[in-house]
Each structure stands twice: as C-alpha cells, then as structure tokens.
Amino acid sequence: MSTNFEFIDIKRIEPETKPISARKVDFGEIYETQNIDSVKEQSSRCLDCGNPYCEWKCPLHNYIPDWLKLAQEGSIQEAADLCHETNSFPEICGRICPQEKLCEGACTLNTGYEAVTIGQIEKYITDKALAEGWKPKKYIENFSAQTVSIIGAGPAGLACAENLIRRGVNCTVYDRYSEIGGLLTYGIPEFKLEKKVVLKRRELLEELGVKFVLNYEVNDARMSEIEHKSDAVFLGLGTYESIKGNISGDKKDGVVEALPYLVKNTEYLMSDEDAESINFSGKNVVVLGGGDTAMDCVRTAIRQQAKSVTCVYRRDRDNMPGSEKEIKHAIEEGVEFLFNSQPLEIIGNGKVRQLKIGQTKLGKPDSSGRRKPILVEGSEKTLEIDKLVIAFGYQADQQSFVSKNDIRVSERGLIALENKKYKYQTSNPKFFAGGDMIIGSSLAVHAIAHGRDAAKEIIKFLKT
Ligand SMILES: Cc1cc2nc3c(=O)[nH]c(=O)nc-3n(C[C@H](O)[C@H](O)[C@H](O)COP(=O)(O)OP(=O)(O)OC[C@H]3O[C@@H](n4cnc5c(N)ncnc54)[C@H](O)[C@@H]3O)c2cc1C
Ligand code: SF4
Numbered sequence: 001m002s003t004n005f006e007f008i009d010i011k012r013i014e015p016e017t018k019p020i021s022a023r024k025v026d027f028g029e030i031y032e033t034q035n036i037d038s039v040k041e042q043s044s045r046c047l048d049c050g051n052p053y054c055e056w057k058c059p060l061h062n063y064i065p066d067w068l069k070l071a072q073e074g075s076i077q078e079a080a081d082l083c084h085e086t087n088s089f090p091e092i093c094g095r096i097c098p099q100e101k102l103c104e105g106a107c108t109l110n111t112g113y114e115a116v117t118i119g120q121i122e123k124y125i126t127d128k129a130l131a132e133g134w135k136p137k138k139y140i141e142n143f144s145a146q147t148v149s150i151i152g153a154g155p156a157g158l159a160c161a162e163n164l165i166r167r168g169v170n171c172t173v174y175d176r177y178s179e180i181g182g183l184l185t186y187g188i189p190e191f192k193l194e195k196k197v198v199l200k201r202r203e204l205l206e207e208l209g210v211k212f213v214l215n216y217e218v219n220d221a222r223m224s225e226i227e228h229k230s231d232a233v234f235l236g237l238g239t240y241e242s243i244k245g246n247i248s249g250d251k252k253d254g255v256v257e258a259l260p261y262l263v264k265n266t267e268y269l270m271s272d273e274d275a276e277s278i279n280f281s282g283k284n285v286v287v288l289g290g291g292d293t294a295m296d297c298v299r300t301a302i303r304q305q306a307k308s309v310t311c312v313y314r315r316d317r318d319n320m321p322g323s324e325k326e327i328k329h330a331i332e333e334g335v336e337f338l339f340n341s342q343p344l345e346i347i348g349n350g351k352v353r354q355l356k357i358g359q360t361k362l363g364k365p366d367s368s369g370r371r372k373p374i375l376v377e378g379s380e381k382t383l384e385i386d387k388l389v390i391a392f393g394y395q396a397d398q399q400s401f402v403s404k405n406d407i408r409v410s411e412r413g414l415i416a417l418e419n420k421k422y423k424y425q426t427s428n429p430k431f432f433a434g435g436d437m438i439i440g441s442s443l444a445v446h447a448i449a450h451g452r453d454a455a456k457e458i459i460k461f462l463k464t
Contacts (some may be wrong), residue, residue, distance in 0.1 A: 004047055006041075006044040006045050006310050007045040007113050007116075008380075010041055010042070010044065012045065012109075012116070013038065014120060015031045015032055015034045015120055015364075016116055017030045017031070017032070017329075017439075018030050018031075020027070020242065020333060021330055021331075023057060023303075023333055024303060024333055024334065025304070025305070026189060026191075027190040027191055027269055027303055028191065029095070029193070029194050030191055030329065034076065034120065036076075036128075039071055039125075040071065040073075041359075042070040042117050042121060042174075043068040043069070043072040043116070044286050045109065045116050046064075046068040046069070046072075047108055049108040051108075053108065054065060054103040054104070054107050054118060055103075056106065056447075057102050057103055057106035058102055058103045059443075059448075059449045060087045060093075060445060060452070061086060061450060062083065062085045063082055064103060064118055064347075066082055067083055067121075067125060068116065068118070068121060071121055071124070071125055075126055076129050077132065077134050079125045080128075080129030080130075082320050083122060083126060084163075086211075086451060087448065088158065088162040088451070089201060089447055089448060090122045090123070090126045091122070091123050091126035091127050092118045092155070092184060092193065092197060093119070093122060093191060093444065094120060094123025094126070095123055095197070096120055096193055096444055097210035097325075098292075098323035098325070098398070099115075099119040099325075100324050100372075101323070102445070103118045103119070104116070104117075104118050107116050111391035123218065130200060131280050133353070135204060135360045136162070136166065136204060136208065136327070137166070138165070138167075138168065139166055139167055139168070140168035142168045143462075144168075144169070144462065146170070147171065147172070147230055147231055148160075148169055148170070148172075148230060148232045148233070148458055148462075149172055149227075149229075149230040149232075149233045149234070150172065150173040150174070150233075150236065151173075151215070151223075151226070151233065151236065151237060152173075152182060152235065152237045153173050153183060153212065153446040153448060154181065154184065154236050154238050154292035154435060155181035155183075155184055155435065155444045155448045156182075156234075156236030156238075156436075156437075156447035156448070156450050157175075157449065157450040157451060158180060158201065159449075159450075159455070160203060160234045160432075160434065160451035160458075161173050161210045161323045162210070162451075162454070163452050163455030164212050164453065165205070165208045165209050166208065167455070167459055168208070169462065170211075171210055171211070171333040172212070172213060172217055172266045173210060173212050173213070174214075174216050174226065175213075175214050176216060176217040176218070177211070177217050178214050179195075179199070179202075179214065179270075180201070180212060180214070181198040183185075183238065183444075184235075184444060185352075186199050186262070186263045186266055186267075187263070187266075187293070187296070188296065189262060189266065189299065190266070190269060191298050192296070195266075197271060200225070204317065205256070206219050208218055218287075218400065219400075220400055220401045223404070223405065224401075226276050231430075231462055232430055232461060232462060233431050233432070234433065234434070234454055234455075234457045234458065235402075235407075235426075235431060235433040235434075236407075236433070236434070236435040236437065236447065236450075238413075238435060238436045238442060239394045239395055239396045239397065239437055239441050241395045241396060241397035242258070242259065242390070242392070242394055242395075243391050243392040243395055243408070244390070245303055247344070247345065247346055248344075248345045249345055249346030249347060250390065251346070252346055252348050253348075253350055253351040253352065254351050254386060254388060255346060255352055255387075255390065256339020256388070256389055256390070257391075258287075258291070258294070258296075258389055258390060258391035259294045259439070260278070261297060261308045261389055261402075262293075265277045265300055271312075271460070279304050280301045280305075281303075281305045281306065282305065282306070282307050282315025283301075283307055283386035283387045284308045284310075284384060284385050284386045284387070285301045285306045285308065285309045285310070285385070285386065285389065286309075286312055286383060286389070287301070287309070287310070287311050288312050288313075288388065288389065288390050288391060289311075289316075289393070290311070290313035290315065290320040290322055291320075291322045291391065294322065294324075294327075294389075294391035295322045295330050295374045296310060297389045297391050297430050298335040299326075299329065299333060299335070300454065301387075301389075302330075302334055302335060303335045308336070309336070310335070310336045310337070310338060311330070311336070311338070311385045312341045312343055312355070313337065313338070313340075314340065314342045314343075315340065315362060315370070315371065315373055315403060316340055316375040317339055319370060319371060323360075330456075338357065340359055340373070341357045341359065341360065342358050342360050342373060343355060343357055343457065344356045344358050344380065346388060352383055352386070353385070354382045354383060354385060355382065355383045355388060356381070356382050358375045358379050358380045358381075359375075359376040359380060360372055360375055362421075394441040395412070395440065395441065396409070396412060396413035396437060403419070404428060405428050405431060406428045407426045407431055407433075408426070414438055415433040415437050415438045417433065422455050422458075422460060422461050423454070423457050424450060425457065429461075432454045432457065434451050434453075437449035
C-alpha cells in the first residue's frame with residue numbers, strides 16, 4: 001500500500017552503467033537494463049504532489065505522475081498507452097533528454113531528496129512494452145483521402161507523421177538519407193541512442209501506414225511535384241550550417257567539423273560495406289565547444305582509442321550548455337576539460353600541430369543572457385595536438401525551395417511562423433514547419449512537440 005512518503009526511505013537509484021573499461025572500447029549504450037522491481041520501487045518515490053511541475057517543464061507535458069503510478073503497479077502496457085498520448089517516441093526521450101534541465105529538474109523531490117528517475121522509467125516502460133509486442137494504436141482508421149507530405153525524417157517530421165497517421169491522415173515522409181531519424185540516427189552516437197531503437201520506430205510507423213521515400217534529396221523541381229500532389233506540406237529540415245569560430249588556421253589539414261566526424265563514424269558503424277570513418281586512433285585530439293555535440297565528439301574519440309582527448313571551452317563548467325549527465329560521462333571516460341579557455345590560433349605548416357589558447361574570466365551577461373568570456377591578457381599557452389574538432393553548433397541553412405514557395409524566414413534564417421490562424425503554419429498557408437528549423441539548433445523533445453502539435457493544426461486546416 002503506497003503512503004506517498006516512500007521517497008524518505010527509498011533513495012534515487014539510476015540503472016547501473018557498464019564498467020568504464022568496457023565503455024571506452026564499445027559504441028553501445030552505457031546503461032544496463034533495469035529490472036521491474038527497481039522500476040516499481042523508483043516509481044513509488046513520486047510524491048504525486050498535486051501540482052506536477054515535472055509535467056509543465058516537460059516540453060511535451062507528459063502525464064508523468066500518472067504513468068509513474070502505472071509503472072509502480074506493474075501495468076506496463078497501460079503505462080505505454082499513456083506515454084504515447086503525448087509523446088510519439090518516449091523511449092528516445094527517456095534516453096537523450098537532458099532531464100536535469102527539464103522534467104527531473106522541476107521534480108518537487110529536488111528539495112533535499114533527489115528527483116524521481118523519470119527519464120529512465122519512461123525508457124523502461126516503452127522498451128518493455130515493445131519487447132512484449134505492444135504497438136501504438138490508431139484513434140481513427142480513415143479521416144479522408146487527403147494527403148500530407150513531410151520533408152525531413154528527423155524527430156519533428158516523424159512525430160508529425162505519427163500523429164497524422166494515428167488520426168487517419170495519409171502521409172509520406174521524404175528524406176535525403178537512406179535511413180529515418182535525422183540527427184537521432186546520424187548525429188547522436190550509439191552510446192546515447194542505439195540505432196536499433198530508431199529502426200524499430202520505422203517498422204512501427206510503416207505498419208501504421210506511413211510511407212517513406214528515402215535517399216531522396218528534395219530540390220526545387222521535386223518540391224514542386226510534391227506540392228502539387230499534397231493537401232498540406234510539413235517541413236522539418238533541421239539546421240545544418242555549422243557555426244564557424246573564425247579561428248586563424250582553421251583550414252589546416254587535421255581540422256574537422258563535428259557533424260561530418262560523427263556522421264562518418266555512424267555510417268561506418270552502421271554499414272556492412274567499406275564506409276570510411278574519420279578515425280582518431282592514437283592521436284592527441286582537441287574538441288572545441290561545450291554543448292551536446294562537443295560531448296558526443298569527445299566520447300567518440302575516446303572509443304576510437306585516441307591517445308588523449310581534451311575539451312576546450314571558453315566558459316566554466318556551470319555555464320556549459322551540454323547536458324550535465326553527458327559531461328559527467330565524458331569525465332568518467334577520461335576526457336580532460338580545459339574550462340575558461342579560448343582558442344586563439346591553430347598552428348602548423350599546412351597540418352595542425354598546436355593550438356594556442358588563452359585564459360578567460362567571465363564578465364557581465366551579453367544579449368543572450370549568458371556571461372561573456374573576457375580574455376586575460378598574457379595568459380596564452382599552446383597545446384600539442386594532432387586533430388581538432390570544431391563543435392560550435394549549427395544554424396539555419398537556406399534551401400531554395402523555401403523562398404520559391406513564398407515561405408518567409410527570419411533574420412536568423414529560421415522559418416517565420418507568421419500566420420496566426422494555425423500554429424506552425426508558415427506565410428504560405430499550405431506549408432507548416434517545426435523542429436530546429438523554426439527555433440534553431442535545440443533538442444529532440446522540442447522537435448517532437450512541434451511535430452505533434454503541427455499535425456493537429458494540419459488536421460484542422462484540412463477540415464476547412
Ligand atoms: C551531435 C548532436 C548531438 C545531439 N544530442 C542531443 C541530445 O542528447 N538530446 C537532444 O534532445 N537533442 C540532441 N541533439 C539535437 C537534436 O538531435 C535536434 O534538436 C533534433 O534532431 C532536431 O530535429 P529536426 O527534426 O528538427 O531535424 P533533424 O533531426 O536535423 O532532421 C532533419 C531531416 O531533414 C532532412 N532533410 C533536410 N533537408 C532535406 C532535403 N532538402 N531533402 C530531403 N531531406 C532533407 C535531413 O536529412 C534530416 O534527416 C543533438 C544534435 C547533434 C547535432
Ligand atoms: S520527454 Fe523528456 S522532459 Fe519529458 S518526461 Fe520524458 S525525459 Fe522528461
């Protein structure tokens with residue numbers, strides 16, 4: 001019998017991680033599988049506080065206390081049903097959301113007792129239900145003969161497709177890659193999210209009736225064809241223009257950008273053929289940046305058996321944008337961090353040999369609200385390096401079919417959602433958009449929320 005005070009005696013326990021020595025040579029996910037008893041016990045820590053801040057802080061507003069209760073009772077299939085009311089891919093969010101900044105960061109138990117392990121339980125519920133043969137159900141079999149085209153099979157496009165098909169709307173998803181998932185597949189490494197998790201979703205979406213057209217780069221001519229045969233179009237193209245640091249010497253051999261490095265490594269691991277990776281085995285590697293992408297690069301280099309891996313970041317640890325748990329994992333795996341360090345120059349005769357850095361101190365907040373790093377004069381020093389990865393993030397890239405279809409963009413190149421009648425509708429009423437391309441490089445959970453909500457708006461639009 002639950003007393004709602006279980007949190008006093010039961011401590012927060014996360015699933016075990018694999019031994020560090022194994023993690024450093026293996027690209028697989030690092031957490032061991034939880035058992036049902038531990039899931040029930042950890043779920044019972046939820047206070048059911050009556051004002052679930054966790055729900056509000058979750059961008060999807062998941063019904064967290066309700067599915068924790070079902071998990072506590074061992075009703076996993078019912079919990080999976082409830083998870084899917086709000087979230088198209090709960091097992092993915094459970095793995096990759098920065099929970100400490102979202103749901104768990106808002107948990108009432110943080111006042112001295114440590115948050116409920118919401119993300120890990122969400123992952124367990126769906127993994128377990130799917131392993132038992134659970135499948136998402138349609139709400140309506142057939143809504144009409146209308147068709148929606150979705151460009152981009154990232155989380156935004158896939159969530160839009162899942163929500164449309166479950167409401168009886170036919171949809172086709174187009175993507176230039178040979179597999180679905182966008183950055184879930186090609187950006188985020190296996191040790192955070194194994195590819196088989198995303199592949200399972202392809203199987204489920206296809207069973208529901210979603211059609212995929214892959215290896216299909218949408219250009220002006222193809223967009224025109226797609227537009228003619230669609231009643232509405234959703235764009236979830238992401239943001240792929242890498243932010244350059246304009247560091248002197250960044251064209252030298254041995255300097256690589258983060259995404260090509262991660263994508264090549266993923267393609268190499270996924271492919272049976274002779275795909276080539278950018279391999280840092282035996283090299284002294286420096287990664288510039290402090291976000292999730294930088295953390296993924298340092299941990300990939302560790303697994304490639306680099307000689308040393310250093311992350312250079314110009315603010316301090318508290319101001320790192322990356323997820324706290326990923327920084328912790330990187331430190332455990334042997335990554336060295338140089339905080340308050342600004343890259344100044346890449347030195348080498350055609351080929352990178354050294355990196356000059358300077359010490360910084362944090363000044364007043366800038367226009368973004370974050371404290372500005374100020375270089376301390378005379379603090380320069382050099383690091384001996386073989387490879388340098390630039391991981392400063394991504395911004396919108398311009399695809400010509402956007403402007404050709406009269407879709408307006410903001411000064412930052414993001415799709416402007418100016419039409420007030422339907423949320424997520426662009427200046428061209430037939431086109432909706434979501435994900436990174438409307439808010440800039442962000443989180444998968446935001447993209448899923450946009451895709452879900454845009455699907456509902458598209459259905460309202462189709463009804464008129
Ligand atoms: C290295 C890295 C690590 C990350 N780690 C995390 C994390 O731990 N947690 C988290 O929540 N988020 C993380 N993110 C962010 C997250 O992956 C993105 O916010 C999310 O994937 C955005 O979803 P999206 O659908 O908007 O775009 P994307 O995932 O970028 O998908 C866009 C899709 O559109 C396709 N496309 C684009 N143009 C065309 C075209 N012309 N024709 C056909 N197809 C096209 C692309 O091929 C792609 O498949 C990470 C991002 C990176 C780069
Ligand atoms: S989707 Fe993300 S933020 Fe929401 S409950 Fe799951 S892990 Fe937390």
